[in-house]
Amino acid sequence: VxxxxxxxxxxxxxxxxxxxxxxxxxRALYAFSGDEDVASDAAAEAFAQALRRGSAIxxxxxxxxxxxxxxxxxxxKERGRLSAGPVPEAAVLDPHLDDELVAALHxxxxxQRIVIVLFYYADCPVAEISRRTGMNALAVRxxxxxxxxxxxxxxxxxx
Amino acid sequence: xxxxxTRFRTFDRVPTPDYWSDALNRAGGDMDAGAPDRRLLAVxxxxxxxxxxxxxxxxxxxxxxxxxxxxxxxxxEPSECPVPSGTPSPSAxxxxxxxxxDISWEAVTGIESTASIYGMxxxxxQWFALGMRDLGGSGEEDGTQDAAIWRSDDGxxxxxxxxxxxxxEGDYSVVHDLVDVDGVLVAIGSWGxxxxxxxAWVTWLSTDGGATWTESRDTPGPFGAMQAITPGGxxxxxxxxxxxxxxxxxxxxxxxxxxxxxxEVGAPLVAAAVHGLGAxxxxxxxxxxxxxDPPLAYEAQPTAWYSDxxxxxxxxxxxxxxxxxxxxxxxxxxPFNDGLVAVGGSMDVGxxxxxxxxxxxxxxxxxxxxxxxxxxxxxxxxxxxNTPLAGGQExxxxxxxxxxxxxxxxxxxxLSEGGVGLRAVAESDGVVVAGGTCDRVDPCxxxxxxxxxxx
Numbered sequence: 001v002x003x004x005x006x007x008x009x010x011x012x013x014x015x016x017x018x019x020x021x022x023x024x025x026x027r028a029l030y031a032f033s034g035d036e037d038v039a040s041d042a043a044a045e046a047f048a049q050a051l052r053r054g055s056a057i058x059x060x061x062x063x064x065x066x067x068x069x070x071x072x073x074x075x076x077k078e079r080g081r082l083s084a085g086p087v088p089e090a091a092v093l094d095p096h097l098d099d100e101l102v103a104a105l106h107x108x109x110x111x112q113r114i115v116i117v118l119f120y121y122a123d124c125p126v127a128e129i130s131r132r133t134g135m136n137a138l139a140v141r142x143x144x145x146x147x148x149x150x151x152x153x154x155x156x157x158x159x
Numbered sequence: 160x161x162x163x164x165t166r167f168r169t170f171d172r173v174p175t176p177d178y179w180s181d182a183l184n185r186a187g188g189d190m191d192a193g194a195p196d197r198r199l200l201a202v203x204x205x206x207x208x209x210x211x212x213x214x215x216x217x218x219x220x221x222x223x224x225x226x227x228x229x230x231x232x233x234x235x236e237p238s239e240c241p242v243p244s245g246t247p248s249p250s251a252x253x254x255x256x257x258x259x260x261d262i263s264w265e266a267v268t269g270i271e272s273t274a275s276i277y278g279m280x281x282x283x284x285q286w287f288a289l290g291m292r293d294l295g296g297s298g299e300e301d302g303t304q305d306a307a308i309w310r311s312d313d314g315x316x317x318x319x320x321x322x323x324x325x326x327x328e329g330d331y332s333v334v335h336d337l338v339d340v341d342g343v344l345v346a347i348g349s350w351g352x353x354x355x356x357x358x359a360w361v362t363w364l365s366t367d368g369g370a371t372w373t374e375s376r377d378t379p380g381p382f383g384a385m386q387a388i389t390p391g392g393x394x395x396x397x398x399x400x401x402x403x404x405x406x407x408x409x410x411x412x413x414x415x416x417x418x419x420x421x422x423e424v425g426a427p428l429v430a431a432a433v434h435g436l437g438a439x440x441x442x443x444x445x446x447x448x449x450x451x452d453p454p455l456a457y458e459a460q461p462t463a464w465y466s467d468x469x470x471x472x473x474x475x476x477x478x479x480x481x482x483x484x485x486x487x488x489x490x491x492x493x494p495f496n497d498g499l500v501a502v503g504g505s506m507d508v509g510x511x512x513x514x515x516x517x518x519x520x521x522x523x524x525x526x527x528x529x530x531x532x533x534x535x536x537x538x539x540x541x542x543x544x545n546t547p548l549a550g551g552q553e554x555x556x557x558x559x560x561x562x563x564x565x566x567x568x569x570x571x572x573x574l575s576e577g578g579v580g581l582r583a584v585a586e587s588d589g590v591v592v593a594g595g596t597c598d599r600v601d602p603c604x605x606x607x608x609x610x611x612x613x614x
Contacts, residue, residue: 015179018182030173044178046182048186059486096172110404117167127554128554136432136537138333138335141596142358145291152163
């Protein structure tokens with residue numbers, strides 16, 4: 001198998017993003033979707049597309065995150081599970097998870113859920129969430145504000 | 160109740176698959192760097208057996224994934240949200256004193272630090288800060304905010320204006336921009352129900368110099384969030400988004416003589432977001448992004464539009480961008496050198512100038528030493544004389560930048576060491592007021608600053 005120097009450099013860059021962000025991205029996608037298959041498919045496909053696009057992508061990290069969440073949302077939409085609704089069965093049965101939190105997350109709208117997951121789980125500030133979702137910062141703040149309030153309502157937190 | 164952030168840490172306990180080899184296979188299997196190393200085959204088989212039997216390995220109290228069948232080491236345990244690295248400290252930059260404007264800044268402490276400032280204006284001989292304020296007293300963490308307008312005579316002492324809201328309970332609402340129309344102050348913004356991703360438009364009018372405002376959601380035309388407004392057309396021209404939580408969305412334009420009655424003009428810009436509006440004589444100019452034919456999947460094309468018929472028809476101009484995955488999206492536009500300058504971006508910061516709204520030149524200002532790798536400019540832009548002053552942040556701290564030529568920029572002093580993104584700035588007679596939003600759950604010391612141009 002032969003590759004050009006540029007291709008090797010690109011794949012190395014993508015690989016380093018995978019090593020640094022692979023776990024957190026997958027878990028963030030899982031928190032968003034409640035479905036391991038959706039998370040795995042979206043994450044792997046996002047990295048695959050980054051590899052295919054090569055040097056056309058300069059900021060691999062942001063691009064992979066944006067693409068992975070778009071792919072996951074698209075997958076959920078195709079399955080008719082994008083909107084707020086019951087928690088996927090697999091997530092209910094996952095012994096690692098906080099059941100109440102998972103249920104509350106699935107009571108949020110899709111965009112609220114993405115932003116909330118990136119803010120609370122991935123610890124990203126608003127500007128970084130904007131980079132990782134492609135949303136305007138105004139939209140990020142709108143989803144964050146409404147999502148927080150809704151989440152607290154659903155969790156029964158009156159603070 | 161356990162802190163939300165702590166509760167989210169439970170996701171760290173979920174075993175994560177190593178999906179690198181899957182990504183390689185999907186990419187076509189021709190990427191040498193990640194190809195399976197056959198020398199490790201025996202090890203891989205052994206690990207696969209262990210994984211099949213024992214599952215995840217407990218390390219340091221958490222569960223780590225087993226390495227997958229790839230030469231690439233499995234992903235490491237995540238740390239804090241990785242942000243661009245290599246950003247020099249803005250305060251250490253030599254360009255601080257070399258800028259075209261020397262501004263003496265002071266933090267404004269009279270306004271609550273939990274406020275979020277999205278717009279700033281000087282109108283009717285007063286300063287106005289626009290945005291939302293916390294209703295619960297403990298910051299945006301509570302998610303209990305409502306639209307807010309503050310006013311000040313000197314930029315130092317601020318009072319909250321009274322807003323006669325349609326519904327203050329359970330809704331999200333925020334003020335974005337404000338203009339003065341013959342003594343009537345007109346503010347625009349967005350609102351939405353809590354259980355919705357949608358944003359709708361809303362206007363506020365004041366006939367008593369900004370002391371009291373009457374909210375109106377009874378606006379004709381399409382559903383959407385109002386983002387930018389400028390004098391023009393029959394009186395006012397505003398742009399909004401038909402935002403329902405998904406990208407792409409459309410933008411539309413509305414006009415009004417007095418800020419009370421609005422009419423939609425022209426056809427919507429499909430799959431496009433207008434971020435800023437300006438005018439060059441009779442010509443209206445808008446800047447933003449277009450998703451119709453992106454240079455790279457999932458991305459957007461920086462775009463300008465101009466109209467010579469009060470917004471009835473718009474001609475799109477593709478703005479030169481840095482790279483297919485650029486994030487240098489113009490966020491606002493202000494007068495400059497008898498033309499206009501637009502700036503914006505997140506990491507890839509761009510600056511564009513135009514003499515006529517039709518021909519644009521782009522400067523890759525991210526190459527300037529003044530901008531760190533994490534610089535983000537989200538729409539705070541004002542012309543101080545002929546000098547554009549942009550506000551934003553460097554990952555965390557709020558920073559302003561100025562330029563004589565829109566090409567070489569200089570960073571001002573760090574206004575906040577905490578996570579404050581400057582989102583609005585206004586100027587009058589050598590006084591500059593900047594405001595923003597606190598980006599972290601931790602309380603910010605201030606979200607507004609007042610500056611005086613020393614030279």
